[in-house]
Amino acid sequence: MLAIIDYDAGNTYNLKKAFDYLQLETVLTADKAVIEQCQGIVLPGVGAFAPAIANLQATGLDQIIKQQVKAGKPLLGICLGMQLLFDSSTEYGWHQGLGLIPGQVVAFENRPGFKVPQMGWNQNELLQSQNPFTFLADEYTYFVHSYYANCDPQYIITQVDYAIKVPAMVKCGKIYGTQFHPEKSGQVGLQVLATFAKKVVTSA
Amino acid sequence: MLAKRIIPCLDVDAGRVKKGVNFVNLKDVGDPAEIAANYQQQGADELVFLDITATNEQRRTMVEVVEKVSRQVFMPLTVGGGITSVAQIQALLKAGADKVSLNSAAVADPQLITAGAKKFGNQCIVVAIDVKINPQTGQPMVYTHGGQQATNLEAVAWAKKVVALGAGELLVTSMDQDGTKNGFAIELYQKLAAAIDVPIIASGGAGKIQDFIDVFQQAEVDGALAASVFHYGELTIPEVKQRLKAAGVSVRC
Numbered sequence: 183m184l185a186i187i188d189y190d191a192g193n194t195y196n197l198k199k200a201f202d203y204l205q206l207e208t209v210l211t212a213d214k215a216v217i218e219q220c221q222g223i224v225l226p227g228v229g230a231f232a233p234a235i236a237n238l239q240a241t242g243l244d245q246i247i248k249q250q251v252k253a254g255k256p257l258l259g260i261c262l263g264m265q266l267l268f269d270s271s272t273e274y275g276w277h278q279g280l281g282l283i284p285g286q287v288v289a290f291e292n293r294p295g296f297k298v299p300q301m302g303w304n305q306n307e308l309l310q311s312q313n314p315f316t317f318l319a320d321e322y323t324y325f326v327h328s329y330y331a332n333c334d335p336q337y338i339i340t341q342v343d344y345a346i347k348v349p350a351m352v353k354c355g356k357i358y359g360t361q362f363h364p365e366k367s368g369q370v371g372l373q374v375l376a377t378f379a380k381k382v383v384t385s386a
Numbered sequence: 387m388l389a390k391r392i393i394p395c396l397d398v399d400a401g402r403v404k405k406g407v408n409f410v411n412l413k414d415v416g417d418p419a420e421i422a423a424n425y426q427q428q429g430a431d432e433l434v435f436l437d438i439t440a441t442n443e444q445r446r447t448m449v450e451v452v453e454k455v456s457r458q459v460f461m462p463l464t465v466g467g468g469i470t471s472v473a474q475i476q477a478l479l480k481a482g483a484d485k486v487s488l489n490s491a492a493v494a495d496p497q498l499i500t501a502g503a504k505k506f507g508n509q510c511i512v513v514a515i516d517v518k519i520n521p522q523t524g525q526p527m528v529y530t531h532g533g534q535q536a537t538n539l540e541a542v543a544w545a546k547k548v549v550a551l552g553a554g555e556l557l558v559t560s561m562d563q564d565g566t567k568n569g570f571a572i573e574l575y576q577k578l579a580a581a582i583d584v585p586i587i588a589s590g591g592a593g594k595i596q597d598f599i600d601v602f603q604q605a606e607v608d609g610a611l612a613a614s615v616f617h618y619g620e621l622t623i624p625e626v627k628q629r630l631k632a633a634g635v636s637v638r639c
Binding site for chain 2: 193195196199200202203228229297299300301302303304305322324326343344365366367368371372
């Protein structure tokens with residue numbers, strides 16, 4: 183069973199539907215006991231960084247997530263949920279993140295021909311081969327975002343080219359994150375969710 | 387580099403996909419979820435559902451359609467047709483839509499664009515613009531109500547205005563080209579792309595593969611939408627994408 187963290191941060195139903203389609207058990211929850219019983223955690227998120235982290239802090243979910251990850255439980259952050267894993271973000275001010283992966287979330291600079299947000303399908307370039315997600319090499323996944331994670335290449339599994347190199351999937355121990363929306367990325371996106379549930383979580 | 391998008395459009399009436407010629411002789415062509423799943427299989431990059439239901443009563447079924455489609459289809463979904471309020475936008479997004487498309491309501495109540503963008507983000511709000519060239523002046527003019535009602539809005543000026551109000555994407559249909567299968571209105575998209583900096587989806591006129599190649603090579607559009615050529619199997623998405631790729635257009639295939 184995977185816990186999809188329910189903290190009023192955008193549409194989590196589409197993510198739940200994708201897991202349902204794959205016949206993988208998930209529960210939408212903000213309950214500490216339920217999260218503790220689950221074998222893995224999924225942190226979704228759509229919208230702005232500041233209200234999302236404030237919400238996690240106000241509900242104590244930030245501490246629960248940190249404790250669980252520290253105890254070795256695998257986690258998958260998606261879109262804003264991935265950005266929250268980093269140290270900080272500069273979206274509308276400076277905000278502290280969960281600090282689970284070293285790096286900062288920063289805004290795209292406006293460059294001619296590259297509209298912000300990046301919205302659409304972009305092609306993954308594989309940087310690391312020692313992980314269960316190497317099938318992402320050269321595959322297109324679906325992005326909608328105006329900020330990106332600036333982090334050391336050692337944490338980057340795949341990146342996409344959008345005037346600059348943008349981390350698309352990141353990893354730090356058993357903590358994973360996708361900037362793209364696997365639940366909107368067709369077959370390969372479903373494969374990301376299935377791989378996290380079946381390979382990362384069950385082997386943890 | 388983002389892939390150029392190929393977007394089939396499905397007309398939905400009372401919960402079923404319908405197809406007619408110029409909105410008459412509507413034929414039932416099937417279940418939206420089944421047809422959407424088939425397009426996903428073919429490699430469509432996004433789907434647009436256009437609610438052509440005439441009555442408000444039946445309009446509620448669109449939320450159920452989106453709910454059902456999004457249980458089986460995992461790609462971006464845009465829903466348009468008859469949306470007039472933030473509450474309707476919210477219901478569609480919650481049901482599983484990623485974007486909503488505003489057309490007549492955007493002209494009648496431009497603040498709806500801003501209200502939607504503020505609450506859900508610019509990326510959720512698409513403004514659909516139906517354009518017809520005025521034969522006297524040569525100016526591209528905006529039409530509403532499924533193309534039946536003329537306005538005094540010039541298309542490029544209106545496009546700039548809706549982007550300023552918060553539209554994150556424009557879906558622009560050339561009524562002059564729509565249904566002709568003579569190719570997209572390239573000159574119109576060139577003018578629009580020079581004036582605005584949000585993604586533009588070209589619609590109306592797709593008949594052969596070269597039409598897709600031409601619009602992507604000659605105008606800065608991000609996607610091309612088509613209905614009948616895909617519905618009737620005259621073209622398949624894989625063959626369109628293969629030819630685009632061979633022509634040097636960046637596509638997902």
